[in-house]
Amino acid sequence: xxxxxxxxxxxxxxxxxxxxxxxxxxxxxxxxxxxxxxxxxxxxxxxxxxxxxxxxxxxxxxxxxxxxxxxxxxxxxxxxxxxxxxxxxxxxxxxxxxxxxxxxxxxxxxxxxxxxxxxxxxxxxxxxxxxxxxxxxxxxxxxxxxxxxxxxxxxxxxxxxxxxxxxxxxxxxxxxxxxxxxxxxxxxxxxxxxxxxxxxxxxxxxxxxxxxxxxxxxxxxxxxxxxxxxxxxxxxxxxxxxxxxxxxxxxxxxxxxxxxxxxxxxxxxxxxxxxxxxxxxxxxxxxxxxxxxxxxxxxxxxxxxxxxxxxxxxxxxxxxxxxxxxxxxxxxxxxxxxxxxxxxxxxxxxxxxxxxxxxxxxxxxxxxxx
Numbered sequence: 001x002x003x004x005x006x007x008x009x010x011x012x013x014x015x016x017x018x019x020x021x022x023x024x025x026x027x028x029x030x031x032x033x034x035x036x037x038x039x040x041x042x043x044x045x046x047x048x049x050x051x052x053x054x055x056x057x058x059x060x061x062x063x064x065x066x067x068x069x070x071x072x073x074x075x076x077x078x079x080x081x082x083x084x085x086x087x088x089x090x091x092x093x094x095x096x097x098x099x100x101x102x103x104x105x106x107x108x109x110x111x112x113x114x115x116x117x118x119x120x121x122x123x124x125x126x127x128x129x130x131x132x133x134x135x136x137x138x139x140x141x142x143x144x145x146x147x148x149x150x151x152x153x154x155x156x157x158x159x160x161x162x163x164x165x166x167x168x169x170x171x172x173x174x175x176x177x178x179x180x181x182x183x184x185x186x187x188x189x190x191x192x193x194x195x196x197x198x199x200x201x202x203x204x205x206x207x208x209x210x211x212x213x214x215x216x217x218x219x220x221x222x223x224x225x226x227x228x229x230x231x232x233x234x235x236x237x238x239x240x241x242x243x244x245x246x247x248x249x250x251x252x253x254x255x256x257x258x259x260x261x262x263x264x265x266x267x268x269x270x271x272x273x274x275x276x277x278x279x280x281x282x283x284x285x286x287x288x289x290x291x292x293x294x295x296x297x298x299x300x301x302x303x304x305x306x307x308x309x310x311x312x313x314x315x316x317x318x319x320x321x322x323x324x325x326x327x328x329x330x331x332x333x334x335x336x337x338x339x340x341x342x343x344x345x346x347x348x349x350x351x352x353x354x355x356x357x358x359x360x361x362x363x364x365x366x367x368x369x370x
Contacts, residue, residue, distance in 0.1 A: 008129065
């Protein structure tokens with residue numbers, strides 16, 4: 001099987017620290033034994049070469065199509081370089097990715113451009129990248145450091161930077177692993193260390209542990225969630241695992257009739273922490289494994305709502321079929337003692353972290369808790 005090269009997107013608002021962050025990550029990843037390759041930012045590269053996104057819709061569309069072409073070419077070359085290097089631990093750092101263009105054009109134009117390039121939201125957002133890391137603009141919480149002097153392609157005011165930051169973040173909502181790197185008030189070094197922690201988590205370093213808290217919440221209408229929230233349809237089945245005590249599952253994540261597929265093996269470590277090994281698989285592999293699912297277990301059917309609240313990335317699972325009426329809020333954390341701020345538009349019935357009867361596995365096996 002061809003090696004799957006992890007690709008990480010470093011994105012964010014103007015003056016969020018992307019360039020410094022990528023330099024920082026190259027150093028840290030190299031020290032950890034990785035072989036990092038960089039995909040440069042498409043828009044800045046094109047603007048600095050003399051191509052302008054200004055001059056009306058035609059010019060804007062032509063520019064955004066060029067951005068997509070640039071990303072496709074350079075990400076492909078980076079993958080080729082990683083494979084040809086023969087290095088055991090290559091990783092590709094992308095200075096922005098496909099979905100960033102969504103922040104700069106209408107939704108209609110963006111979808112049209114994706115279609116013209118044989119892409120869709122699912123293939124451009126989910127299938128390409130292992131993790132997405134959004135560096136908040138200094139215009140949120142570090143205003144005294146906001147500047148455009150370090151990038152000739154940038155001209156935004158502080159207010160424009162805030163708007164672009166939110167639009168860029170919203171463009172990536174729906175990805176299965178999105179981290180928001182905010183300005184804590186403790187300085188830029190602390191911001192970089194926060195980023196590093198999230199990168200280690202996504203790469204499974206030093207151990208592939210998932211730290212998660214889960215809450216049973218009262219039913220809520222989708223209209224009560226933030227406007228940027230994204231719905232993803234999930235089918236989840238369980239198959240036999242050869243590893244003692246491990247749970248093996250396959251999952252289909254779909255949106256707008258396009259899907260990505262995953263196989264995951266989870267082993268308990270302690271309450272709220274599991275060892276998780278996950279890989280993206282093909283539709284054919286998913287169909288083959290689906291035929292091996294455990295016969296007496298129901299396939300989990302749920303709608304997952306992804307949304308941001310206070311720089312936290314939440315997932316609200318609304319279960320369907322025989323589990324209808326069950327609403328569970330989840331959030332993945334960097335540390336077990338990390339605080340969680342529950343959105344005020346959700347009412348928690350109780351926390352169910354570590355309660356086996358509310359695990360997806362037990363729900364598939366036994367149905368709703370009595």
